[in-house]
Amino acid sequence: MGHIKLKPTIQFEINFHPSELDDIIIPEESKEIARDYVKSKKLSENDIMIMMDNKVIYGYDYLYQNKKLILPEVNxxxxxxxxxxxxxxxxxxxxxxxxxxxxxxxxxxxxxxxxxxxxxxxxxxxxxxxxxxxxxxxxxxxxxxxxxxxxxxxxxxxxxxxxxxxxxxxxxxxxxxxxxxxxxxxxxxxxxxxxxxxxxxxxxxxxxxxxxxxxxxxxxxxxxxxxxxxxxxxxxxxEPDLLSECGCGNDFSYDIIKK
Known part of the structure; x- marks a missing residue:
């Protein structure tokens, strides 16, 4: 059996590219909140949306080596x-x-x-x-x-x-x-x-x-x-197709390797 395709907890399709978003339509208050969040070392308990070419998935933040990283939440x-x-x-x-x-x-x-x-x-x-x-x-x-x-x-x-x-x-x-x-x-x-x-x-x-x-x-x-x-x-x-093989054709297995 081929390896399983990992999927995000939640995702939805979009019919536009993120680069098409107009900065003008974003409220100034939202921009200020976003700037404060980026500067802060505090982790967020709110939803973090990760925009990709044709879909949006949700993620979370994590502090690593004094940097705030955004990671996708995998199902x-x-x-x-x-x-x-x-x-x-x-x-x-x-x-x-x-x-x-x-x-x-x-x-x-x-x-x-x-x-x-x-x-x-x-x-x-x-x-x-x-x-x-x-x-x-x-x-x-x-x-x-x-x-x-x-x-x-x-x-x-x-x-x-x-x-x-x-x-x-x-x-x-x-x-x-x-x-x-x-x-x-x-x-x-x-x-x-x-x-x-x-x-x-x-x-x-x-x-x-x-x-x-x-x-x-x-x-x-x-x-x-x-x-x-x-x-x-x-x-x-x-939940149709939640568990499905990846189409790449590769097969991965855990093994015991001597170092």
Whole structure:
């Protein structure tokens, strides 16, 4: 899969070039506010518009080495999903290395390299956490701040991510992902469960010295490729083309590099 196109939180198209703006139409009071802002070291809590050739996006300011910089606000849904994609790129390679170099039961002499486990599980966990964060950040954008979460009886509840995805978003958007893609829901459920197992990881209470083996087995068995497709299908079902591949044709992946 090609790398994901990052997108701003908010953008809108314009039918003129910024250079065409007439300085005369800008009120003098606004000019004074702008001059004071440029000179000040104080960061702004107001909207900052970044005008490009054919669109306007919103950004924020940041002080760096005594300079005030203007940065675009990137939609976090695209950041999280891009992270997941780049973390997954070499997963199969590292999994094959881990398993092919592992000791075979009943045979002696095979050297153990913990780095093989580290390389796979580090990227696998990154992928899982960022896929779930993609869904949760998207849900938090769609669901209004004043939305009342209730159970089937109308009683207020503290929602789970599953409740947000399966109940709240369909209610708000008046369409239901589960109705059209019911077969995909098991992958989202498995993703949320595995992410929770990782984030709230604790040793099992059984009498054993290998207290994390179940989670490691789950990470090895997880269907990363299918879940990546399901997550983008879910988001794009409610927000068409929010998650899309860049047309440049390049493919980027995180890797472990020795310096």
């Amino acid at each position: 976090p849904v695209t950041i999280f999903y891009s992270n997941a994609i780049m973390s997954s790129g070499l997963l199969q390679n590292y999994k094959e290395t881990l398993l092919s170099e592992a000791s075979v039961c009943g045979k002696n002499g095979q050297m153990i390299d913990l780095n093989h486990s580290g390389a796979f599980f580090q990227l696998a966990i990154n992928c899982i956490v960022n896929l779930q964060a993609t869904l949760e950040s998207f849900a938090n954008v769609v669901i209004p701040h004043d939305y009342l979460f209730t159970d089937s009886l109308g009683n207020p509840i503290i929602p789970t991510i599953s409740h947000k995805l399966n109940t709240s978003i369909p209610e708000i958007r008046s369409i239901n992902f589960k109705t059209k893609f019911k077969r995909y829901c098991k992958h989202i459920d498995a993703l949320i469960q595995l992410r929770n197992n990782i984030i709230h990881l604790k040793p099992v209470e059984q009498t054993t010295n290998t207290v994390y083996k179940n989670v490691y087995r789950q990470l090895l068995n997880f269907d990363y490729h299918k879940t990546i497709i399901v997550v983008s299908t879910f988001v794009n079902f409610y």
